[in-house]
Structures are given as C-alpha cells and as structure tokens.
Amino acid sequence: MTAGKIFVDMSTVSPAYSREVAAKVREKGGDMVDSPVSGSVITLQEGKLSVMVGGRKETFEKVKPLLQDIGPKVTYVGITAWRW
Numbered sequence: 001m002t003a004g005k006i007f008v009d010m011s012t013v014s015p016a017y018s019r020e021v022a023a024k025v026r027e028k029g030g031d032m033v034d035s036p037v038s039g040s041v042i043t044l045q046e047g048k049l050s051v052m053v054g055g056r057k058e059t060f061e062k063v064k065p066l067l068q069d070i071g072p073k074v075t076y077v078g079i080t081a082w083r084w
Helices: 015-027 041-045 057-070
Strands: 006-009 031-034 050-054 073-078
Touching (some): 006 057, 031 057
Parallel strands (some): 050 073
Antiparallel strands (some): 031 050
C-alpha cells in the first residue's frame, strides 16, 4: 500500500479486523472502503450482485465505477460505525 491508493475490502471478516486493516492502510497514506456483496452463485452468474459500500463518500465515488462492473446495484451506506 502506498499513498493515494485505495483498498477495497470485499472479505467476510470481523468488524474489529476490518478497522485494524483500515488503520494500517491509512497509516500508509491510502484509504479503504468495505464493500460486501449480497447474492448467490446464481445471482453472480446472472450479473445481479448487490454491493454495499461503507467508508468515506469521496473514496466511494472513486471506486463506484469499478464496483458497478461487479454488480449493477452499488449502494453507499455511509461511514458505518461498526466498521470505522
């Protein structure tokens, strides 16, 4: 991780671990959003995954086009207290 980079966390980890990773990313000058997906294998195959994104709004806007390639429904949920 280097300054100006963005880490998109799509893993299924505990909120505490996500906060720990976010802190390390920010120490290096980067930023992070957490963006779990909702759907099944069939939903994925049909190209209908939903992506929920938590983090800073300006960071979300930068990664939104990339996330829309993964799923057509990308929703910003704000800075989620349980993650940040």
